[in-house]
Amino acid sequence: MTRTDHLAVHEEAIFQEVANILKAVTTDYCIDFPLRPETTIQSDLDLESFDIVRFGLALSERYGGKVNLSNYLSELDLELLVKLTLGDVAHYVAQQTTPEED
Numbered sequence: 117m118t119r120t121d122h123l124a125v126h127e128e129a130i131f132q133e134v135a136n137i138l139k140a141v142t143t144d145y146c147i148d149f150p151l152r153p154e155t156t157i158q159s160d161l162d163l164e165s166f167d168i169v170r171f172g173l174a175l176s177e178r179y180g181g182k183v184n185l186s187n188y189l190s191e192l193d194l195e196l197l198v199k200l201t202l203g204d205v206a207h208y209v210a211q212q213t214t215p216e217e218d
Contacts, residue, residue: 126210126213126214127206127207127210130206130209130210130213131153131202131203131206133178134175134202134205134206134209135151135202137171137174137175137178138151138161138171138202139151140174141167141170141171141174142161142163142167142170142171144167145161145163145167147161151202152202152203153201153202153203153206154201154202154203155201155202155203156199156200156201157200157201157202157205158197158198158199158200159198168185168189169186171185172184172185172186172189175205175209179209179212179213180213182212182213183208183209183212183213185205185208188208
């Protein structure tokens with residue numbers, strides 16, 4: 117299995133964890149629709165910055181210091197930031213947590 121194949125399988129499993137973490141930290145919101153990879157942070161969820169910070173902290177707690185949502189977001193230009201999806205976040209987490217092949 118290539119690194120790309122392993123990343124895709126890993127990413128699918130991580131997406132569910134990422135969605136569950138988001139639901140856990142946004143208990144003030146009523147997310148009454150299924151979270152999908154194409155669900156956008158800005159348009160669909162309309163998260164406040166405080167919720168994004170809590171989400172990032174929860175991801176770091178779950179996956180360790182390699183996953184730093186604040187750093188990831190700071191590297192995106194405004195156009196990409198506005199279109200950021202849960203799938204993008206899951207992809208980032210998968211990249212950070214997939215072991216390098218020798």
